[in-house]
Amino acid sequence: MSKAHHRKKHPEAVRRQLLEVAARLSLEKGPSSVTLDAVSQAAGVSKGGLLHHFPNKLSLLDGLFDDLTEKLDRAIGEKMRDDPEPKGRFTRAYVAVCFLPEGMADGEQWKVLTVALISEPHLRERWRQWVERHFAENVGTDSSLDAVLVRYAVDGLWLADLLGAPSMDAKTRAAMLERLLTLSRA
Known part of the structure; x- marks a missing residue:
């Protein structure tokens, strides 16, 4: 044997x-x-x-997607549990996890997944469903226009960081973070 x-x-x-x-x-x-x-x-x-x-290759990408979104869900859930203020709680957790480059674990794998999201319609649909599920779960606390604006701003910064756009200095980034957190409470 x-x-x-x-x-x-x-x-x-x-x-x-x-x-x-x-x-x-x-x-x-x-x-x-x-x-x-x-x-x-x-x-x-x-x-x-x-x-x-x-x-197959798509199931490999699905596996990566599942792994990363499970980690994202856990990280956001932990931040939400630590935030006593219900209004904007999901949005602030999203900011905490996604705004700072070091805030998201497995950053290199997220880069891969982002590229795959752009090229794979199946994964784009899965991401859309993930976003819609979280919006629906938090509709009473995080559906204001300001909360939506904050999440889109974070997504834009995340993409800019991913693509290597000129980075802003630490002072500007900290000011932006404070402004976004203030908006999440509006």
């Missing part, structure tokens, strides 16, 4: 490794470099092992 049958399996670790390798390949060489062959080879996982977790 081969050693493979005696070796301990760690499917979640393999899945995580495959997602990390796919993200790294996409960042280093572009989204077109993310092929099943390239990912399995770079991860040191057989193609059959990869196919066990992700039967």
Whole structure:
């Protein structure tokens, strides 16, 4: 009997490794470099092992999407639990997680996903559903025009950071953060 049958399996670790390798390949060489062959080879996982977790490239991107939005949900939920003021709570949590470049864990993977969102209609629809779900859950507290404006401003800054637009100095960024937080309470 081969050693493979005696070796301990760690499917979640393999899945995580495959997602990390796919993200790294996409960042280093572009989204077109993310092929099943390239990912399995770079991860040191057989193609059959990869196919066990992700039967095609879109399922790999879906896996990355699921992983990142689950982390985003957890981070936003934690910030919301720490905020005693109901009005604008979701918006302030969104600002806290997404406004500062270091606020969002897995920033490199988010870059990959953002590029994939632009090129994959299926993922754009999933993102739209994520946003709509959160808007619906927070309609009583975060549906003012000011709250919507704050979230769009944060999205714009996030995209500017992602694309490497000229960054603003720390003082301007801090002033913008304060203004957005004030608007979230309006």
